[in-house]
Amino acid sequence: MHVIFANHHQQHQPRLEFASGQATDHQEVPARLDRILTALATTDWTVNPVTAQPPAQWLGQIHEADYLRYLADSQSLPDGEVVYPSVWPFQANQLTTNRFALAGQFCFDMFTPIDRNTYSAAIDSARCAWEAAELVRQGQQQVVYSLGRPPGHHAEPGKAGGYCYLNNCAVAAQHLSQFGRVATLDVDFHHGNGTQHIFYTRPDVLTVSIHADPNWKFPYFSGAETEVGAGRGTGFNLNFCLGEGTTDQQYDQVLTSALDRIAEFRPDYLVVSFGADTHVSDPIGGFQLSTEYFTHMAHQIASLELPSVIVQEGGYNTDKLGTNVVAFLHGFNT
Numbered sequence: 001m002h003v004i005f006a007n008h009h010q011q012h013q014p015r016l017e018f019a020s021g022q023a024t025d026h027q028e029v030p031a032r033l034d035r036i037l038t039a040l041a042t043t044d045w046t047v048n049p050v051t052a053q054p055p056a057q058w059l060g061q062i063h064e065a066d067y068l069r070y071l072a073d074s075q076s077l078p079d080g081e082v083v084y085p086s087v088w089p090f091q092a093n094q095l096t097t098n099r100f101a102l103a104g105q106f107c108f109d110m111f112t113p114i115d116r117n118t119y120s121a122a123i124d125s126a127r128c129a130w131e132a133a134e135l136v137r138q139g140q141q142q143v144v145y146s147l148g149r150p151p152g153h154h155a156e157p158g159k160a161g162g163y164c165y166l167n168n169c170a171v172a173a174q175h176l177s178q179f180g181r182v183a184t185l186d187v188d189f190h191h192g193n194g195t196q197h198i199f200y201t202r203p204d205v206l207t208v209s210i211h212a213d214p215n216w217k218f219p220y221f222s223g224a225e226t227e228v229g230a231g232r233g234t235g236f237n238l239n240f241c242l243g244e245g246t247t248d249q250q251y252d253q254v255l256t257s258a259l260d261r262i263a264e265f266r267p268d269y270l271v272v273s274f275g276a277d278t279h280v281s282d283p284i285g286g287f288q289l290s291t292e293y294f295t296h297m298a299h300q301i302a303s304l305e306l307p308s309v310i311v312q313e314g315g316y317n318t319d320k321l322g323t324n325v326v327a328f329l330h331g332f333n334t
Helices: 030-040 065-076 099-105 118-137 168-177 193-198 248-265 291-302 318-332
Strands: 002-005 016-019 022-025 046-049 143-147 182-186 205-212 237-242 269-274 308-312
Touching (some): 030 318, 118 269, 168 269, 291 318
Parallel strands (some): 002 143, 205 237, 269 308
8 A cells, every 4th residue: 555645734723613603622633644644654555745746727627716816825814813704605796805705705614714824734635635646647556545634525616614625536536537537436424515516517527425414414515316417427426325323234235336336437547535434433423334344345445446546534533543544445455
């Protein structure tokens, strides 16, 4: 197993998130990546910091220009200032420059604050995914694990949200799509709304997601099984919605259906958004998956025998996160 990790991720240290009007400790913390690195150190896998410098316009292929400018401009925020949205657009106004308005225009929740260090950390995380995809594209590696934070699959073309700023999975998929057909498989607990919307009208990128029913869990406004793509992309988006308490056996039945659709698509590359927040112990999840099942899950995915990029998404029990990630990666490595 070859691993690329974001070595500047600790610059991004959100302290609080707001839910139902209440401030709580932020779940997406530096300890997540650090615990995974500690667990990886017990293996004999190659673990390297990201070094790639992607070409111009690599982010502009999946994110809107005004949103990218907003993120880049956040680097000029005063030290210690943290921006949360407090008002959201009720109609279009592309002329506004008010910082309170822009915070709501470019972020859809109060879980995803921005400070002067957020952009550089998000860029580093996205670079991991691009480098992993390039190694796979070159044929240097059959499987590469992209270990970055913040995560990415909730990042929309023009909005941050769900702890995500730049869509790492979409970065990898877009890069690989220039060289063949790509399938993405999202096995995070939450629906990857950003990944779905970025590729929703495209027939060359199949997006498949297994996640908590959005009527029950975040992101609420996307992830229904009726969302199948649009235009030329109709039929190339597939969602599987699962309920509270989903077990290993129940999940495995759905995974089989998801993998059958991917095999039918006959992709040249696979990008997996892996979230360990499906584990029974996760504080913001609700499934009952075991650590042992993660190995089995990965083994099933690996049976497709596709050049693959694994992108780290969620997983918020930091005590178990490293063990769960290594268990999953072992399934690809056997």
